[in-house]
Amino acid sequence: MNTEEYILQRLNCNAVQRLESVQTLWSGYGEIVRYRIKGEHCPESIIVKSVSPPTESAHPRGWDSQHSHRRKLLSYRVEANWYRDWALQCSGPSFVPECFGILEDISHENSQINAGSVQTAEKCLILLSDLDQAGFMVRKKSLTIEQSKVCITWLAHFHARFLQDSPDKTWPEGLWPIGTYWHLGTRSDEYAVMPDSPLKSAASDLDLKLNSCRFKTLVHGDAKVANFCFSQNCDRVAAVDFQYVGAGCGMKDLIYFIGSCLTEEQCHLEYEELIEHYFSQLSVALKLNNSHLDFEMVEREWRPLFFVAWADFQRFILGWSPDHPKNNGFSQKMTDIALESLVSSSGKI
Numbered sequence: 070m071n072t073e074e075y076i077l078q079r080l081n082c083n084a085v086q087r088l089e090s091v092q093t094l095w096s097g098y099g100e101i102v103r104y105r106i107k108g109e110h111c112p113e114s115i116i117v118k119s120v121s122p123p124t125e126s127a128h129p130r131g132w133d134s135q136h137s138h139r140r141k142l143l144s145y146r147v148e149a150n151w152y153r154d155w156a157l158q159c160s161g162p163s164f165v166p167e168c169f170g171i172l173e174d175i176s177h178e179n180s181q182i183n184a185g186s187v188q189t190a191e192k193c194l195i196l197l198s199d200l201d202q203a204g205f206m207v208r209k210k211s212l213t214i215e216q217s218k219v220c221i222t223w224l225a226h227f228h229a230r231f232l233q234d235s236p237d238k239t240w241p242e243g244l245w246p247i248g249t250y251w252h253l254g255t256r257s258d259e260y261a262v263m264p265d266s267p268l269k270s271a272a273s274d275l276d277l278k279l280n281s282c283r284f285k286t287l288v289h290g291d292a293k294v295a296n297f298c299f300s301q302n303c304d305r306v307a308a309v310d311f312q313y314v315g316a317g318c319g320m321k322d323l324i325y326f327i328g329s330c331l332t333e334e335q336c337h338l339e340y341e342e343l344i345e346h347y348f349s350q351l352s353v354a355l356k357l358n359n360s361h362l363d364f365e366m367v368e369r370e371w372r373p374l375f376f377v378a379w380a381d382f383q384r385f386i387l388g389w390s391p392d393h394p395k396n397n398g399f400s401q402k403m404t405d406i407a408l409e410s411l412v413s414s415s416g417k418i
């Protein structure tokens with residue numbers, strides 16, 4: 070079945086027309102396409118995330134391997150699982166696209182996500198509502214502090230919605246057992262090429278601190294500014310790109326988001342206020358969504374992990390691309406705070 074036939078069938082519409090490619094996916098793995106559709110009770114357009122992996126992939130930085138190829142394929146499978154089994158639980162400020170259908174052309178290769186063995190999709194179509202049509206037509210590369218707070222509100226409500234006290238190992242089914250794409254367990258090549266440093270020596274302690282926290286939620290896993298779609302006056306936001314959604318401490322999304330959209334100077338000046346904003350929104354959102362959980366206990370555990378999460382991401386940057394602008398004085402300062410906290414709590418990890 071081709072894409073047009075699948076859209077006709079799922080949306081029960083009369084006509085479908087490919088309008089434009091919004092962008093190609095990472096390393097030639099597919100594209101995001103906008104389709105115009107016609108029919109009673111149909112939206113005017115939809116977005117199709119069309120995954121069609123290359124037979125011989127070419128990674129831009131030379132880390133190409135079977136391992137990274139397989140992880141990429143799994144990431145699309147996770148995104149499909151997210152839209153099919155989890156996304157409907159999002160509401161209020163954490164807006165996400167509606168999913169109209171998932172067409173998977175399953176290969177017979179077995180790979181591991183969570184809860185046992187799963188199959189990876191060789192080709193996959195994810196039909197999504199068009200966020201531009203839903204009023205989220207603005208894309209941003211950098212943000213003011215006020216605009217960044219809109220996304221941080223999104224994160225806090227998202228984290229509150231899925232917050233768990235000591236979840237068992239099978240949670241979250243079908244998603245990554247550890248969310249994000251940079252955690253140590255998946256980055257041994259980058260770790261190996263890091264020059265020796267206190268951060269390198271502390272990498273597994275930082276990783277353990279993050280992974281052994283009592284309160285876990287779903288982290289978006291790639292919550293950079295490019296994955297948020299804004300309303301015209303930037304007071305509302307929706308998120309896309311759930312390929313790395315999985316279990317984790319909410320601080321992982323917060324540090325990555327802040328690093329993606331603010332200048333180093335903004336970070337120095339405003340990070341404490343942004344942490345305050347996050348926790349005040351988490352408190353509000355927990356009362357709405359998960360009121361049996363004790364906000365103060367969550368806050369006590371997660372606040373210090375802001376620095377740990379920042380240092381953990383800095384570990385990835387130093388191995389992956391040490392000349393990257395994210396390796397800056399602010400990141401080094403956050404890392405130093407995290408490393409000091411490890412020393413002062415040593416023996417308690």
Ligand SMILES: Nc1ncnc2c1ncn2[C@@H]1O[C@H](COP(=O)(O)OP(=O)(O)OP(=O)(O)O)[C@@H](O)[C@H]1O
Nearest residue numbers: 094095101116166197198199200201295296309310
């Ligand atoms: N439902 C949607 N409505 C409107 N725009 C969308 C929608 N989904 C995606 N987009 C736009 O397309 C861009 C790319 O989508 P997405 O982030 O899912 O793919 P990607 O990051 O390129 O995937 P990959 O990491 O595999 O390369 C988004 O940043 C967003 O601007």
Ligand SMILES: [Mg+2]
Nearest residue numbers: 295296309310
């Ligand atoms: Mg993206």
